[in-house]
Amino acid sequence: MNILAIDTCTDIASVTLYKSGEFTSRAMSGVEKTSGHILKLCDEVFKESKTQLKEVDLISYSKGPGSFTGVRMCIGVVQGLSLSMQIPTMGFTTLELIGFRAMQITKSKKIAVALDARMREVYWATYVDGLIDNMKICNPQEVDDLDSSFVGVGSGWKACSEALKIASNISKIDLSIKPESSALIELSLQAMNEGFEGTLDLPQPIYLRNNVAEKSLK
Numbered sequence: 001m002n003i004l005a006i007d008t009c010t011d012i013a014s015v016t017l018y019k020s021g022e023f024t025s026r027a028m029s030g031v032e033k034t035s036g037h038i039l040k041l042c043d044e045v046f047k048e049s050k051t052q053l054k055e056v057d058l059i060s061y062s063k064g065p066g067s068f069t070g071v072r073m074c075i076g077v078v079q080g081l082s083l084s085m086q087i088p089t090m091g092f093t094t095l096e097l098i099g100f101r102a103m104q105i106t107k108s109k110k111i112a113v114a115l116d117a118r119m120r121e122v123y124w125a126t127y128v129d130g131l132i133d134n135m136k137i138c139n140p141q142e143v144d145d146l147d148s149s150f151v152g153v154g155s156g157w158k159a160c161s162e163a164l165k166i167a168s169n170i171s172k173i174d175l176s177i178k179p180e181s182s183a184l185i186e187l188s189l190q191a192m193n194e195g196f197e198g199t200l201d202l203p204q205p206i207y208l209r210n211n212v213a214e215k216s217l218k
Helices: 034-049 069-083 094-106 161-168 181-193 209-218
Strands: 003-007 014-021 022-029 057-061 089-092 110-114 122-128 131-139 151-153 172-174
Touching: 003 034, 003 069, 003 181, 014 034, 014 181, 022 034, 022 181, 034 069, 057 069, 057 181, 069 122, 089 094, 089 181, 094 122, 094 131, 094 151, 094 172, 094 181, 110 131, 161 172
Parallel strands: 003 057, 057 089, 110 151, 151 172
Antiparallel strands: 003 014, 014 022, 110 122, 122 131
């Protein structure tokens, strides 16, 4: 099973190719419009692994929420690659991607993910025992009332730290955890082991802030 994973929904763009049990990855951050470099990163992993797009069996991708431009770029690239070679896709939310990585790194089964959504809001979700729940966009004061057994991760905990701590009752925060496309590979393999399959349906984004999406499409 050869899997190509793509994530550009935050300020980090990353691509991973999983082939014969080996991972080949590229990532980019700290440059303007990081998501615009995604095809270059794809070319680099294909070249290093000596693989062609036609050899890919599945494309795994993050579908948002996150940077509006980054989400659109990720979905657009995945749609193009999938349609050109009829490659099935499997999408995961950015919140699930970060929650999964946080569970691996912190060894905690209770993760509270908050991403900075601007406009004094956060993208919020809980990730408990490997399941994503309570996904929403809200003010920091409106997040779930949890407890100190949770670990808070994501850029929202840096942007709105005090408000989130008070509202959620969470005290342990880890700001080092970032999304990585390699974790999309692991999520995909896990999903397939549980009986899920990729689809040839057109990949669709998740924005959560519907009013912004609607205004941008006018």
